[in-house]
Amino acid sequence: MNVRVSALRSYLESICGSRNVSDDPEVLYPYGSDQTQHLHFPFDMLVKPGTPEEVSQILRYCSSNGIPVTPRGGGSGVTGGALPVQGGVVLSMERMNRILTVNNVDGYVIAEAGVLTADLCKEVEEYDLYLPVAPSSMGFSMIGGNVATNAGSIRSCKYGTTAQQVLNLEVVLPDGSIIWTGANVRKNATGLNPTQLFAGSEGTLGVITKVVYRLIPKPRAEVLLLAGFRTLEDAVNMVAALKMSGLSPSAAELICDNALQFTAAYLGGRQPLVQEGIHTHLLIEFQEPDDVLMHHRLEAASALLQQHGCAEVLVGSTAAEKERLTRLRYAIGEAMTSFGTTYRDVDACVPLSGLLPYIAAVTDICRRWQVPLICFGHALDGNLHTMLLLNSQASLQEQEALDAAATEIYTYVTSHGGVLSGEHGIGWLQRKYLPLQFDEKRLSFSRHIKSLIDPANIMNPGKSVSTF
Ligand SMILES: Cc1cc2nc3c(=O)[nH]c(=O)nc-3n(C[C@H](O)[C@H](O)[C@H](O)COP(=O)(O)OP(=O)(O)OC[C@H]3O[C@@H](n4cnc5c(N)ncnc54)[C@H](O)[C@@H]3O)c2cc1C
Structure with missing residues (x-):
């Protein structure tokens, strides 16, 4: 400076x-x-x-x-x-927090980047429209941040990540130019696609000032299934079967035994399907345009669950039932921080066929480094939250053990066809792992784009691609 x-x-x-x-x-x-x-x-x-x-x-x-x-x-x-x-x-x-236009004929919303995600979701639902992908931090994250990180959600397995919801962005470049990156239409083959370059750019290329999201009609029917399995293998095989079935669930969240026991202990009392003989949960959601389609989906899903060794299944269609079935899933984060612990969220994404070996590998790595592990997340996407827990008073040795475990996990992931991050981005914490994922030619490609757009390297220096 x-x-x-x-x-x-x-x-x-x-x-x-x-x-x-x-x-x-x-x-x-x-x-x-x-x-x-x-x-x-x-x-x-x-x-x-x-x-x-x-x-x-x-x-x-x-x-x-x-x-x-x-x-x-x-x-x-x-x-x-x-x-x-x-x-x-x-x-x-x-301060840039206005929702400017909701277009219910063409199905899009234009809003300033500082709008809270939850406010946008609520507003478009007034028009019977729906933004299907919003992170669970929607109450305190902003839409510009969601685009900049290419955030995911439990529903990404059906609808994609944030990048797939974006039609167009207003962006201010480091030299002060204000550009629109796309157009407010569903198809666009007009040359290069800067919209997708800025989605996931983590503030390293410019400032996103307006977002145009595509919207879908609000699904009329939504049902949750909480399925309990005796083994992790059965649950993961069920996820693979769901993928091949074409049933297109809007969520398939895996909760491994470590997350189950840890969170149940935190919540206390009796939690649904936390019982003798059940070691893994699968939370499956369907969103459909009407009840007839939903009925067919549920019949087919129930047959699949039976074929794949599901021990017991609970169904939730009212708000109260859904709250009961999702309580444990959404309390995992709170449970992890409530015992005076902090965590490193390794949100690697692996091919679905490699999910079971991935869980076995991280379990082994964490056991060897004596790092407590909690595993849950977006199984259908192969994108689990692999949480490495650390006491807030941890010794230097414990912190080093966590770093070593994380490095081993990232090394495993990148040598088995996976990526460092499925939805949280690289930011500051994961920048040092980029060379595990990319060779020098690929790093240099990103570096060139960065230096072309931001020659003075003022935008979020030290993060992600700006580091190399
Ligand atoms: C409890 C909890 C739950 C979460 N759940 C999810 C989840 O379900 N899915 C998920 O993907 N993530 C999740 N996250 C992570 C986080 O909420 C997301 O990464 C979110 O998209 C960040 O948005 P934000 O507005 O808070 O961005 P910030 O944290 O403020 O910024 C994130 C990055 O975006 C850049 N940025 C922000 N705004 C702009 C802008 N207008 N222009 C250019 N760059 C910008 C910043 O420089 C930074 O690099 C969760 C986090 C918590 C704490």
Whole structure:
């Protein structure tokens, strides 16, 4: 940074107004962290622009003066993407929070990037429309952050990740140009596709200021099945059968025995299907346009469950029943942090055919390094949350053991056709593993794109591709 902090503040205040700029340490403090373990980084200036034009002027100034800029959405990231690791400016999108258009003829919504994900979902449902992919952090993540991380959800197995929901983005580039990356239509074969380049770019290429999401009609019927299995093998074989059946469930969440026992102990009382002889849960959801189609789906699913050794199944169609059946799944995160523990979420994605060997490998690795392990997640996508637990008072030796276990897991994944991250991104925490995934030619390809768009390397330096 080759400009004085006072000059930076004066400039930003002249663009956004003094109440939207701060260098007060107390105001800055929460913006120095996200949801990544207990990490915190100090930085120089917080700015909250209100328009793309303001973002444009900020980026142009920061490019000219070599000032790092970390775009920030809801700060719910778990790989440290929003951590200002090189100081400089944190650019918070919180003021750009308007939903601009819901088009129920063409089926899309246009909104500013700082809209909370849950607010967008609620608004479009007023029009009988539906955004099918929203992360479970939807109450505190923003749509710009979801696009920037290419977030997934439990429903990605049916509908894809966030990138597949995006038709078009308004983006401010580091030189201050404001561009639209696509068009508000369903098909577009008009040259290169920058929309997909910015989806998952983790703030390293520019600032997303508006998002156009494609929407679908709201499904009229939604039913949950909680299936208990005696063995992990039976449950994973059921997932493979579901995939081949064409039944297209909207979720198939695997909860391994370690997650089951740990969370049941945290919740206390009797939990559905937590009982003698059941060691794995599969939470299967169907979303269909009507009850007739749903009836056929459930009949076929029930036959499949019987064929694949399901010990018992519970069905939920009312809100209260669904809450009861999903309670344990959604309490896993809370259970992990409530015992004074923190965790490293290895959200690797492997081919479905390699899921069982993957679980065996991580179990063995964690046993050898004596790292407590919790495994659950999006089985149909081959994308499990492999949670390595760490006590908040952990010794250096325990932290090193966790790092060593994570490195072994990533090495296993990348040598068995998988990827480092299925939905959380690379961010700060996983950057050092990129060379396990990519050879020098592939790293250099990403580096070239980055340096073409951001020659001064101001956008989220030190993250993901910016590291190499
Ligand atoms: C309890 C919990 C549950 C979660 N569940 C899920 C889940 O189901 N699926 C999932 O995929 N993830 C999940 N996450 C992780 C996280 O919520 C997602 O990665 C989310 O998409 C981040 O959005 P955000 O607005 O909080 O972004 P932030 O954390 O603020 O930022 C994330 C990255 O995006 C960049 N960024 C943010 N906004 C912009 C913008 N407008 N322009 C350019 N770059 C930007 C940042 O620089 C950073 O690199 C969960 C996290 C928690 C804590």
